[in-house]
Amino acid sequence: MTKLIGYVMHSSKEYVCVMQLHEPVSEEDLRRVLREFKGTIYQKPPLRSSVKRVVRKRNIYEIELLEYTGSMALIRVSCDAGVYMRKLCWDVGLMLGVGAHMRELRRTRTGPFTENLNLVRLQELSEAIYAWRSEGREDLLRKTIMPGEVLACQMPKVVLRDTAVESIVNGAKLAAPGVAMVSDKVRRGELVALLTLKGELVAVGKALADYNEILGMEKGIVVEPVRVILEPGLYPRAWRKRGP
Amino acid sequence: MEGDVTTLGRKFIEGLGRLCGFEERFYVKVDEGTDGRYGWVPTMRPIDKYVEYGVINLDKPPGPTSHEVVAWVKKLLNIPKAGHGGTLELPTLLLGVGAGIP
Incomplete structure (x- = not known):
C-alpha cells in the first residue's frame, strides 16, 4: 500500500489556517481580497523547500473566511497539492497593503482522507495495539486501521475474474476476457483501480478504452497496470504454460 | 459459501466509492462469482x-x-x-x- 501514497499525496487538499494581519482592515476588504485568490494562482516555492524553485501554477478551488477578529482571520482553503499556505497568507497581506503571516495551520483533507473518514489519534492507535497484543482483541485494531483499498476509493474501478488476478500480479496486461465488472467512470487514458471480485486492490493502471467499449470487447488489452499492489500466490495461475 | 463471498465482495466494492463520495455504477461483463479459497474480502x-x-x-x-x-x-x-x-x-x-x- 505504501506504493500508492504518492497518488494520494498529489491529490487535492483542504486546510484551515489562522492568518495574522499586521494592521486591521475591514472585513469587507478582506473578503474582497480573498475572493481574488480563487482560481489559478502563481507561487514560487519558498527558500526552504524540497522542490525546484520555479514559479508554479496552482488552483485554489475554495477560499472562505470563517472568523475574523480584526487582526486574526480564520480561513478555509481547498486547493491543489503543492500550494504553500504560508506564502498564500503572505500574499493576501501584500494585496491588502498591510502585511500578514500565517500563525497556525491544520490540514483537514488529503484526497479522500477527510476528518470524517475514521480519523484516529496516536493514543487510540496505541490502545488498539495494546488490546490486540496483550488481550488478544482484534476489534479495536480493525476499527482503527482501514483496509488500504480506501486509497483507491476515488479511482474508477475494473473488477477482475479470479482467473485474471494472478497474471496481473505477475506483470501481465489486462485483456478483455479477464474483466468481470466495470465502472461507468472508466475512461480511456485515465488511471483505474483493478480489484478482485472480493474487493482486493490488485493494481492501478491506465485504461486503454472507455467502459462501454470494454463491455463490448471480446479480445484485446483494456488496462495497462502501472503499479501492482497484491502479493503473488493468493490466486491460482490460470494461464497455460508455453512449450511441449 | 461461495455465493456469500461474492455477495460480500460486491458489497465492499460498491461501498468503496461511496465511502468518499465517488459516484459510480457497475456494469457486469461476465456474471460469475469468486472462489472463497483464494484471497479475502479486505475487511475479513x-x-x-x-x-x-x-x-x-x-x-x-x-x-x-x-x-x-x-x-x-x-x-x-x-x-x-x-x-x-x-x-x-x-x-x-x-x-x-x-x-x-x-
Whole structure:
C-alpha cells in the first residue's frame, strides 16, 4: 500500500489556517481580497523547500473566511497539492497593503482522507495495539486501521475474474476476457483501480478504452497496470504454460 | 459459501466509492462469482494481513514531524514498511500507512 501514497499525496487538499494581519482592515476588504485568490494562482516555492524553485501554477478551488477578529482571520482553503499556505497568507497581506503571516495551520483533507473518514489519534492507535497484543482483541485494531483499498476509493474501478488476478500480479496486461465488472467512470487514458471480485486492490493502471467499449470487447488489452499492489500466490495461475 | 463471498465482495466494492463520495455504477461483463479459497474480502483478512494491507487516517499532533510519527507507528505495529502522505510543511492531518509489501 505504501506504493500508492504518492497518488494520494498529489491529490487535492483542504486546510484551515489562522492568518495574522499586521494592521486591521475591514472585513469587507478582506473578503474582497480573498475572493481574488480563487482560481489559478502563481507561487514560487519558498527558500526552504524540497522542490525546484520555479514559479508554479496552482488552483485554489475554495477560499472562505470563517472568523475574523480584526487582526486574526480564520480561513478555509481547498486547493491543489503543492500550494504553500504560508506564502498564500503572505500574499493576501501584500494585496491588502498591510502585511500578514500565517500563525497556525491544520490540514483537514488529503484526497479522500477527510476528518470524517475514521480519523484516529496516536493514543487510540496505541490502545488498539495494546488490546490486540496483550488481550488478544482484534476489534479495536480493525476499527482503527482501514483496509488500504480506501486509497483507491476515488479511482474508477475494473473488477477482475479470479482467473485474471494472478497474471496481473505477475506483470501481465489486462485483456478483455479477464474483466468481470466495470465502472461507468472508466475512461480511456485515465488511471483505474483493478480489484478482485472480493474487493482486493490488485493494481492501478491506465485504461486503454472507455467502459462501454470494454463491455463490448471480446479480445484485446483494456488496462495497462502501472503499479501492482497484491502479493503473488493468493490466486491460482490460470494461464497455460508455453512449450511441449 | 461461495455465493456469500461474492455477495460480500460486491458489497465492499460498491461501498468503496461511496465511502468518499465517488459516484459510480457497475456494469457486469461476465456474471460469475469468486472462489472463497483464494484471497479475502479486505475487511475479513486475518489480522496480520489486515495490518499489512491497511491504512490509518492519523491525526498527527503538532510538534513531532511526520517522519518521527511514522517511525513510532512502525515500532508500535512492528512492521517493516510504513509511509505517510504528509508533507514537509506543517501537516496536522497525516495519513499513516501501515503496510509491508515485501
